[in-house]
Amino acid sequence: MSDLLSRLSLQPVDSSDFEAMLALRIDAMRPSLERVGRFDVARSRERLSAGFVVPYMHHIVLDGDQRIGFVTLKPEDSDALRLDHLYLRTGFQGLGIGEWVLEWAKSQAREQRLDIKLTALVKSDANRFYLRHGFVLEGGEGVDLHYRWRVASEAAC
Template identity: 80%
Template structure:
């Protein structure tokens, strides 16, 4: 995995990246959204547009190729919000998401902040976040809310 991680990097997102990122989000989310009966192209566009804040977004690159993206932005006074952690089909289960989470948790730890995120019910992401130290804080509709607590983490 260390070899893979050495091939990963981030690239800042710019305004003109929206359409390519939307296509990637649809590719990543479609199976989970279909499982809960919520897939809709227009809604996918709207959801990404609402959370499209380039200063807090990074493309995830493998050997210089864009394979995903992530958003990590301030939320309240005590946390960062991890949004839009998406990887293109075929790149799951390789440790790339773990690399991104390590980066996000590192950013939060340096600031003494927690990390909050929301995952879709019936998504494989739920097991992933639990495995990486996030705790379920509740459910709402088709969403599951998680939190990683800086005060409870071990360096």
């Protein structure tokens, strides 16, 4: 697996990447959205469009040219960053890639001494992933669960 992780990189996003990223988001999110009865292509387009902030987005790339996912990490409050999107194409989940991206996000947060906030769907496999990586459930509303990783919690370890 470490061989796979050594072949990963993050690359900048361009505004012309929107349609390809939408297709990737739909591929990654469809099973979770269908479980909660919320899959809708138009809604997926709206959600990505609302969070499409190019300066804070990165493609997750394998072997320098294969785009297998993307991540958005942007400022939210004076004390936190928001992990707004972390999507991997079907077939690339469960290989340690999400953890690799999460470690990158945590390193960014550590440098800035900021927490990380994120939202996950109620019946998504992502919930176990985030809990396993030190995020704490802070609450929820509707089909969304809100998590926070505290940069200070690492200093206590």
